[in-house]
Amino acid sequence: MAINKVGTKGIKDGAISAIDFADNTITSGKLVNSAITNALLSNSSITLGGTSIALGASVSFTNNFVQWQSVITADGSTFNTAVAGKGYFINTTSAVHTINLPASASIGDFVAIKDYAGTFVTYNLTIGRNGHNIQGVANDSLISTNRASLVLVYVDATKGWLYWEEHNVGDLENAGYIAATGGTVTTSGDFKIHSFTGDGCFVVSCVGFPSPAGLDKIDYLVVAGGGSGGTNQSGGGGAGGYRESKDSTLNSPHTASPLAVTTGITVTSTTYPVTVGGGAAPGTAPNACGSAGSNSVFSTITSAGGGKGTTVATSAPGSPPTGGYGGAGGSGGGGSGAYYKITAGGAGNTPPVSPPQGQPGGGNPGPAASTPSNTQSGGGGGAGTAGSNGIVSPATAGVGGNGVASSITGSSVTRAGGGGGSASGLTGAGGTGGGGAGAASGSATAGTTNTGGGGGGQDDNSGNGGAGGSGIVIIRYKFQ
Numbered sequence: 058m059a060i061n062k063v064g065t066k067g068i069k070d071g072a073i074s075a076i077d078f079a080d081n082t083i084t085s086g087k088l089v090n091s092a093i094t095n096a097l098l099s100n101s102s103i104t105l106g107g108t109s110i111a112l113g114a115s116v117s118f119t120n121n122f123v124q125w126q127s128v129i130t131a132d133g134s135t136f137n138t139a140v141a142g143k144g145y146f147i148n149t150t151s152a153v154h155t156i157n158l159p160a161s162a163s164i165g166d167f168v169a170i171k172d173y174a175g176t177f178v179t180y181n182l183t184i185g186r187n188g189h190n191i192q193g194v195a196n197d198s199l200i201s202t203n204r205a206s207l208v209l210v211y212v213d214a215t216k217g218w219l220y221w222e223e224h225n226v227g228d229l230e231n232a233g234y235i236a237a238t239g240g241t242v243t244t245s246g247d248f249k250i251h252s253f254t255g256d257g258c259f260v261v262s263c264v265g266f267p268s269p270a271g272l273d274k275i276d277y278l279v280v281a282g283g284g285s286g287g288t289n290q291s292g293g294g295g296a297g298g299y300r301e302s303k304d305s306t307l308n309s310p311h312t313a314s315p316l317a318v319t320t321g322i323t324v325t326s327t328t329y330p331v332t333v334g335g336g337a338a339p340g341t342a343p344n345a346c347g348s349a350g351s352n353s354v355f356s357t358i359t360s361a362g363g364g365k366g367t368t369v370a371t372s373a374p375g376s377p378p379t380g381g382y383g384g385a386g387g388s389g390g391g392g393s394g395a396y397y398k399i400t401a402g403g404a405g406n407t408p409p410v411s412p413p414q415g416q417p418g419g420g421n422p423g424p425a426a427s428t429p430s431n432t433q434s435g436g437g438g439g440a441g442t443a444g445s446n447g448i449v450s451p452a453t454a455g456v457g458g459n460g461v462a463s464s465i466t467g468s469s470v471t472r473a474g475g476g477g478g479s480a481s482g483l484t485g486a487g488g489t490g491g492g493g494a495g496a497a498s499g500s501a502t503a504g505t506t507n508t509g510g511g512g513g514g515q516d517d518n519s520g521n522g523g524a525g526g527s528g529i530v531i532i533r534y535k536f537q
Contacts, residue, residue: 123169129154131180138187141211144169149180155197157185158218162211167221175203178236178536179244184209190217201236202263203537234272235324235534236263239331245467247537248309252466253530254507259329259355265535271306274321275534276313277358278465280334282350283504283525284363284390284437286476286495286514287340291368292383292391293437293444293457293476293485293495295403297334297350297509297528298360298414299387301463307535312469314461316412316440322356324534331355334362336504336512336525343518344368349386350509353528360414363525364390364403366437366476366514381421388415388438391455391478391514394447395432399423402446402455405438418475419444419455434495437475437511439488444475447485454480457511460490465533476504476511476523487513493523 125144129137131154138157139145147154147170158168170182177200184191184198191198191209193216200207210221239259240251251259265272281297303313304321334351350362364386381400383390389403402418419435433447439458447455457475464470474488479495487493491510493502498519504510504526512523 128173136185139168141166141168144171146171146173147182148173149176149182150174151180153180153183155183155185157187158189158209160187162189162218164212166211167208169208170206172203172205177201177205178203178234186217190215192219193217234265234536235261235275236536237261240532243466246310247535248533249536250466251532253331253333254527255333257331259331259532261324261326261329264324264326271304272535274304274307274323275532276302276304276307276309276321276465277355278463278529278531279353279355279358279360280472280509280528281353281360281362281387282334282336282528283476283491283509283511284350284365284384284386285337285339285347285512285525286366286493286501286522287346287368288342288515288520288522289344289368289518290394290432290434290479290516291340291347291514291522292366292393292402292418292420292434292455292478293487293492293514294337294347294350294366294504294511294523294525295363295383295386295388295390295405295418295437295444296415296439296458296460296473296475296488296490296492296511297353297363297387297525299440299461299473299509300358300360300410300414301465309533311464311467313465314463316414316461317463318412329356331530333530334360334528336527337362337365339503339512339524340368340522342515342521345522347390347512347522349384350525350528353530355530355532360528361387361407363388363415363437363509363511364418366390366512366522367393369393369395369432383418383420383435383437386415388440388458388473388475388511389418389444390511391418391435391437391444391476392420394434394480395421395423402435402438402444405443415440415473416443416458419446419478421447423449433480433483434478434514436478436485436488437492439475439490439492440473442488444478444488447478447480452480452483454478454483454485454495456485457488457492459488460492460508460510465531472508472529474508474510476501476513479514479516481516485513487511491526496520
């Protein structure tokens with residue numbers, strides 16, 4: 058006889074066990090549709106991740122395990138504190154942001170974070186440790202990768218919060234870009250610029266996609282320190298050597314100088330030391346030559362310091378012309394005024410590179426005189442043009458050679474001008490791009506700082522020559 062209904066009293070507790078049923082005894086065919094309902098069960102739900110879920114209901118594990126919050130728009134001053142089990146979309150389109158981890162944490166607690174607008178490179182996110190270690194270190198974490206997605210999970214007091222999942226979904230959609238630190242960092246459109254006005258390091262933490270995208274390459278501008286001028290009819294100091302690139306694969310909109318090559322430097326994830334050449338100390342009265350500037354170095358690029366401006370030679374009539382010549386360098390220093398002789402400016406582009414890193418200085422082409430009357434010295438060479446000669450008649454002091462302009466930083470700046478020469482009662486102007494003017498009396502003008510400009514020459518020993526201007530190193534690359 059069929060059993061119509063079995064109540065709770067009809068079956069003793071523990072009476073039915075697995076051995077009472079042969080395998081596959083209860084099949085869907087033995088049950089009327091929806092025969093077993095929640096009302097027949099003592100428990101009609103299960104609990105997952107702390108959330109009660111009714112039997113038969115559908116559930117998305119992602120949405121229930123991570124409770125995503127409304128977008129947080131960064132304003133640069135408001136700090137949010139995360140709650141375990143929650144996810145945070147961070148929008149840093151206009152400012153950096155800090156989100157602090159929970160102050161109290163237990164094993165298995167987690168926090169999820171997502172870059173909402175793909176701007177963590179421009180405006181970074183700081184994850185504040187809030188008293189706990191992160192990855193076993195007592196430091197906050199700086200997230201500077203666009204489209205970053207990450208989940209942190211707490212383990213214990215030693216390791217603290219560990220990165221459980223780390224993704225950069227932007228890599229699936231766009232070409233990867235260089236990420237780096239060092240120097241003073243600015244942006245111009247889609248390009249980032251690192252300017253070094255002193256020694257430092259350019260640290261590459263992430264390399265972009267290589268050719269044909271060319272996003273593993275950087276452009277550079279490397280200018281050395283300028284040479285200084287001396288005293289007593291001294292020529293001007295030469296500008297520091299000037300070397301630049303504008304890589305054709307990067308399609309950068311900036312305007313480079315005429316000296317730029319079309320291939321930049323391919324970088325790897327490493328640290329690149331940067332040396333910024335100092336400007337030369339001035340020649341001091343009485344009767345001192347100037348000095349050469351110091352080299353600037355980045356990666357495989359070395360720019361040579363500017364050549365020295367020289368003081369007057371004191372040879373007797375008819376003696377060999379063994380003094381008064383300008384010093385060689387990135388750009389050449391100016392030759393002195395002449396006693397009984399002809400002088401020449403120093404050679405530029407020394408050591409030679411292509412395109413040339415600088416031009417020669419001017420001298421005093423004479424004619425040689427039987428009396429010490431040719432006192433007009435030459436200007437130091439610039440990156441763009443040579444220093445001019447001093448002229449005997451009409452008496453004219455040499456002018457420093459002009460530098461060249463580049464907008465690698467986003468604005469056009471002229472650098473590496475030569476220092477002006479001197480003459481009896483006359484002065485030569487410095488070249489455009491930081492060259493210092495010569496002086497008929499008193500001290501000559503120094504080259505401008507961080508342009509590699511040459512210092513001016515001094516005429517009558519009543520002051521010192523002009524110091525050379527320090528150099529600069531600038532690095533530019535595409536970051537978005």
